[in-house]
Amino acid sequence: GAVVSQHPSRxxxxxxxxxxxxxxxxDFQATTMFWYRQFPKQSLMLMATSNEGSKATYEQGVExxxxxxxHASLTLSTLTVTSAHPEDSSFYICSAxxxxxxxxxxxxxxxxxxxxx
Amino acid sequence: xxxxxxxxxxxxxxxxxxSIINCAYExxxxxxxxxxxxxxxKGPALLIAIRPDVSxxxxxxxxxxxxxxxxxxxxxxxxxxxxxxxxxxCAASMPSGSRLTFGEGTQLTVNP
Numbered sequence: 700g701a702v703v704s705q706h707p708s709r710x711x712x713x714x715x716x717x718x719x720x721x722x723x724x725x726d727f728q729a730t731t732m733f734w735y736r737q738f739p740k741q742s743l744m745l746m747a748t749s750n751e752g753s754k755a756t757y758e759q760g761v762e763x764x765x766x767x768x769x770h771a772s773l774t775l776s777t778l779t780v781t782s783a784h785p786e787d788s789s790f791y792i793c794s795a796x797x798x799x800x801x802x803x804x805x806x807x808x809x810x811x812x813x814x815x816x
Numbered sequence: 817x818x819x820x821x822x823x824x825x826x827x828x829x830x831x832x833x834x835s836i837i838n839c840a841y842e843x844x845x846x847x848x849x850x851x852x853x854x855x856x857x858k859g860p861a862l863l864i865a866i867r868p869d870v871s872x873x874x875x876x877x878x879x880x881x882x883x884x885x886x887x888x889x890x891x892x893x894x895x896x897x898x899x900x901x902x903x904x905x906c907a908a909s910m911p912s913g914s915r916l917t918f919g920e921g922t923q924l925t926v927n928p
Contacts, residue, residue, distance in 0.1 A: 705859075731914060742905060742918045743860070792859045796914040804850070805914055807859035 700726045703795050705808035712783055713816055720778045720811045722793030728773035729795035733805065734766070737790045749776055783815045820908050822919025829926050835893040837922045839906035842887065846908040850916070851880065851891045854903045863904075864891070896926045 702725040712718050722732060731750050735743040747768050749755040755768035767779040776795075780787055790812055794805040821840045829835045839849075847868055852860035866873045866880040866889065873880045879892040893900055906919040 742921050745915070748915060804862065804865070805916060806862065810857070810859045812857070
């Protein structure tokens with residue numbers, strides 16, 4: 700199997716607070732984890748790529764000081780949205796990359812719905 | 817060169833019909849082409865994937881057709897069912913890593 704979990708599934712917070720989202724690969728060790736955000740009826744936008752034990756690589760336009768990524772182990776990555784504002788409200792999805800035979804395949808978590816009031 | 821173009825944006829098919837979604841890419845270095853299915857409020861789930869060394873791959877009712885010279889690939893859903901109603905994303909990645917470039921998505925509706 701290749702199961703990826705996220706916690707929480709949805710969170711509502713006040714503007715100015717920080718929110719932490721966890722991403723876990725439950726039955727495999729992930730060489731790489733990715734964080735995406737998705738607005739309604741749009742495609743997934745890659746925010747950052749993280750490898751265990753090293754700093755995350757952020758996509759152009761993504762504020763690294765606002766979206767803190769920690770990849771502490773081969774099965775856990777966290778995304779912290781610092782000083783969240785209403786425009787950060789979105790669907791955040793992580794994926795974990797598993798080396799499988801003919802190459803790496805990404806498996807996605809169920810997503811976290813963030814609403815900032 | 818990193819873009820993947822997907823069409824149509826939305827598709828309505830009758831139950832039992834064939835759903836066809838197309839994608840085109842520019843970067844010839846892409847070597848892995850997966851399709852993901854996403855239901856509302858859920859993360860994308862890997863449906864089927866293909867590499868450029870084959871022209872077609874079939875898994876159940878789902879088939880990927882791959883045209884390397886035209887830099888196009890498509891998803892065919894045979895005997896479409898209402899339960900197939902979802903958003904479908906094509907994607908592509910390079911050999912050096914698994915970073916995916918996604919298409920814009922196709923919202924499929926299968927009417928009963």
